[in-house]
Amino acid sequence: MAIEVRIPTILRQYTDGQKAVEGTGDTVAELFTDLETRHTGIQARLIDKDSGGELRRFVNVYLNDEDVRFLDGISTKLADGDSITILPAVAGGMV
Structure with missing residues (x-):
């Protein structure tokens, strides 16, 4: 099962600059685990273990x-x- 994952600029350091990668999994959690096997460090940027x-x-x-x-x-x-x-969520503006 192939799932296309679009990667934001800030996380492309984990995908060798690729804008999109392919992964597999029956759930989003399994997909992120699969991505981690080829793109070390990306899962920690997406999932909060705490x-x-x-x-x-x-x-x-x-x-x-x-x-x-x-x-x-x-x-x-x-x-x-x-x-x-x-x-990534974008925040900012004027107070």
Whole structure:
């Protein structure tokens, strides 16, 4: 099962500069574990081990344009041909 994962600029240091990589897994968690086998260090930037293995607070993950936080989080099921987009949260502005 092939899943396309779009990588934001800030995480491309872990994917040798690639904008998109391919991975496998039945869930988002399994996909991130699979990515870690080829792109060492990326999983730690996505998953917060201190919070029981949930997504880091400032990382947004979309499955086919739907935020996985509104689905089943990292337990969200994946299917062949799905697309995952990883986006760091952007904050700022004027006070």
